[in-house]
Amino acid sequence: MHVFPQLLLCMLLHPVEHITVPPGFLVEKVIDADAEQGSWVCMDFDSEGRLVIAPERGRLIRVTMTGEAVDAEWIDSPVERAQGLLHHGDSLYCNVNAPLDEGGGLHRLRDLDGDGTFEHHEQLARWDWGGEHGAHAIILSPEEDSLYLVHGNHVRPPENLLETSPLRNWDEDVLLERLWDPRGHAVGRMSPAGYVMETDFDGSSFRLVAGGLRNPYDIAFNHCGELFTYDADMEWDIGTGWYRYPRIVHVVSGGETGWRGGSAKWSDAWPDVNPPVVETDVGSPTGIRFAYDSSFPEPWRSALLVSDWSWGRVLAVHLHQDGAGWKGTVEPFLKGRPFNITDLDVGPDGHLYCITGGRGTSSALYRVRWTGIAPEDDYVVTPPDDGTRVLRLALESWHGDTDPGRLDDLYAAIGHEDRSIRFAARVALERLDPDSWSALALEEEEHRRAIELLVALARTGNEAQRNQVVGRVVDLLGRPVAVGEEIGLLRAAMIAMSRAESVDEKILRRLGERIVIGYPTGMLEVDRLRTTLLVSVDHPDVVPLTLDAMDDTSSHASQLLYALPLRHATNWTELDRERFLEWSKGARRFEGGLSIQGFVEGIAGPVLGDDLPPLPTGTPGMDEPLPSLHAWTMDEIQPHLPRLDEPSRSLDRGRIAYEEARCSLCHRFGTTGGDLGPDLTAASSRFSRHDLLEAILEPSAHITDQYATSRIELVDGSILVGRILERNRDRLRLLVDPYGMEEVVVSTVEIASESPGETSFMPAGLVNGLTLEQILDLLHYIEQEQAP
Structure with a gap:
């Protein structure tokens, strides 16, 4: 056993002052990790009450808390880089987020004789590395007879999927070519994107x-055995009409949340999307846990506790049944600076335990306990049910069933007033041969039922049936329809057109003639679909009418949604182009996430070409050398970090140092600054002072996926290093100089090999022109949540 001496600590813990908590709760620090133990990302209690922790890189650690003592030991096993841990019986399951040749996949360690040593190891399944968007948590099913796993959008599902899988028939369902993220994030990542899957204890199939x-x-x-998760969109998209706030998601059978890469994200108003239970403000989701087993009082005991790494907090989500689904409200529970929380779990003592870490940041184990009277009873609550949830669950039980005898029941349910029931019924219907029910879809008069039937037929039918779907949508739109019904019908047409090889020109002409009437309607969700369809059918009036709509809204996000399809429009007059040019000048001042101006360029560039207005102030380069007084090291500055609390520290001097070190050229802080590096807003919520200093002095020590570079070796022996902006079968587009925005396009046949880059775009030595006092003021300035 390798015991860490520094972890043989006294359990007479002192309160933690940098983390706020509701009255009656106390937060205590159990242990700090040092560099040897790594940066901690997930944990799980075993049956003996011991805590197993997985660092971002490196071996597993077992922490034992006995009385007033805490000790820790390395676990002797080949498993490293796990981001999901689960104890069950004699097994510890580990979801390893690593390249295939480094063990990426699902592993099982077994302690066959109960002596605390894992004698047996096997890899049950393999999947490739997904970076920060890879293999994540594992949990036990409510019946304790299977495992559930969740993966991010950079890992493809395994090949041995069961035919009974409820998630089927997925596709991008994007009618017009999207704009991928202009900064290169998640380029080429396709559906099903992030996903949840179930497997048996041997990982034999999924x-x-x-x-x-x-x-x-x-x-x-x-x-109730209902599954939930916490998901977030890319914060670089903030300010665009397709950005979606972080959300609590009810993970239903066959569920589709609608994330798609770049500008192609689906709307929550579309019938083929599961809308969120509740949205939160901007954050970076990590571990989540229901507090049922805790000693907490209500309302905390029944809450879903969700972690937010970027803002250093835990939110409490209070769920309530809403028909066949769920809705919720959110309130803060914990908030710290720093509190870079990665995972949380309720211990056998009823207290909540949290670990911090991630992206190479400092780690610690905290305990949150209720200091009042603990509840005496086990948590047992049965929510009221009007029968809708029971019906949804019954429909979901048919999601692997191809019995045509279900058709009558599905037909009845697919017109239900509850959206969750309609969704469940449609997923079940898609398991049946569409030839057995296509006539129902094409003859249905009731709009709510017709929408679901037509969506199902668009997703599963043949070429002729998809043409018929579009024609039927045109017919139904010729009658009075409610707003929600029009959205559903237009979405059915969009799916059919995107999946069909071609649609009859007469049908397309009829569609254009129908939906141009009354366009723009002023209702964004309706117009978003109408604009896309009108551009797709090449309607001659779509450009001026859409420009009118853009003039009529002051919302920059709405303007971008209207403008997005116009990059594909062909019927531009000189007057239309002049109007679009004037809009583009204003759009160059739109504020939002780091990608918003790249999207503006992608929208306006194809129309305006060389006339695209420049940014009001160009991004300054790093051409002029910085002064160098001293090559500062961690050892020299770290002992002085406690001096950041001195009253003599100055925000004004810190701001000046921030500018002199050229931080603002590459980093957003609040609403100002560049977009080449990570956003520093609320950096102190996720980075300790040591971590901030290390990121400044040693920028290549830890490079997050969002800013990682790639090393491309060409067949002629030359080397390119940069960030991949675009990749397809024929070429690769690489940003090789972020300061001069120099790009290189390489044909795929020229590429000999590709590997991760080892250096950051951020150069070292940026603070070598500052004195020690200036560096301390700079750190004090960055520690503010928003730029003062």
Whole structure:
């Protein structure tokens, strides 16, 4: 046994002052990790009450808390880089997020004789490395007879999927070519995107449960056996009409949340999307846990506790049944600076335990306990049910069933007033041969039922049936329809057109003639679909009418949604182009996430070409050398970090140092700054002072996926290093100089090999022109949540 001496600590713990908590709760630090133990990302209690922790890189650690003593030891096993841990019986399951040749996949360690040593190891399944968007949590099913796993959008599902998987028939369903992220994030990542799957204890096969997620890190079952997760969109998209706030998702059978890469994300208003239970403000989701087993009082005991790494907090989500589904409200529970929380779990003592870490940051184990009177009873609550949830679950039980005898029941349910029931019925219907029910879809008069039937036929039918779907949508739109019904019908047409090889020109002409009437309607969700369809059918009036709509809204996000399809329009007059040029000048001042101006360029560039207005202020380069007084090291500055609390520290001097070190050229802080490096807003919520200093002095020590570079070796022996902006079968587009925005396009036949880059775009030595006092003021300035 290798015991860490520094972890043989006293359990007479002192309160932690940098983490706020509701009255009656106390937060205590159990242990700090040092560099040897790595940066901690997930944990799980075993049956003996011991805590197993997985660092981002490196071996597993077992922490034992006995009385007033804490000790820790390395676990002797080949498993490293796990981002999901689960104890069950004599087994420890580990979901390893690593390249295939380094063990990426599902592993099982077994302690066959109960002596605390894992004598047996086997890899049950393999999947490739997904970076920060890879293999994540594992949890036990409510019946304790299977495992559930959640993966981010950079890992493809395994090949041995069961035919009974409820998530089927997925596709991008994007009618017009999207704009991928202009900064290169998640380029080429396709559906099903992030997903949840179920497997047996031997990992012999996998049942794909739900998808369309981006990068959920954890999943949790509530007391009714319903599954939930916490997912977030890319914050670089903030300010665009397709950005979606972080969300609590009810993970239903066959569920589709609608994340798609770049500008192609689906709307929550579309019938083929599971809308969120509740949205939160901006954050970076990590571990989640229901607090049922805790000693907490209500309302905390029944809450879903969700972690937010970027803002250093835990939110409490209070769920309530809403028909066949769930809705919720959110309130803060914990908030710290720093509190870079990665995972949390309820211990056998009823207290909540949290670990911090991730992206190479400092780690610690905290305990949150209720200091009042603990509840005496076990948590047992049965929510009221009007029968809708029971019906949904019955329909979901048919998601692997191809029995045509279900058709009558499905037909009845697919017109239900509850959206969750309609969704479940449609997923079940898609298991049946569409030839057995296509006539129902094409003859249905009731709009709500017709929408679901037509969506199902668009997703599963043949070429002729997809043409018929579009024609039927045109017919139904000729009658009075409610707003929600029009959205559903237009979406059915969009799916059919995107999946069909071609649609009859007469049908397309009829569609254009129908939906141009009254366009723009002023209702964004309706117009978003109408604009796309009108551009797709090449309607001659779509450009001026859409420009009118853009003039009529002051919302920059709405303007971008209207403008997005116009890059594919062909009927531009000189007057239209002049109007678009004037809009583009204003759009160059739109504020939002780091990618917003890249999207503006992608929208306006194809129309305006060389006339595309420049940014109001160009991004300055790094051409002029910085002064160098001293090559600062961690050892020299770290002992002075406690001096950041001195009253003599100055925000004004810190701001000046921030500019002199040219931080603002590459980093956003609040609403100002560049977009080449990570956003520093609320950096102190996720980075300790040591971590911030290390990121400044040693920028290549830890490079997050979002800013990683690639090393491309060409067949002629030359080497290119940069960030991949675009990749397809024929070429690769690489940003090789972020300061001069120099790009290189390479044909795929020229590429000999590709490997991760080892250096950051951020050069070292940026603070070598500052004095020690200036560096301390700079750190003090960055520690503010927003730029003062």
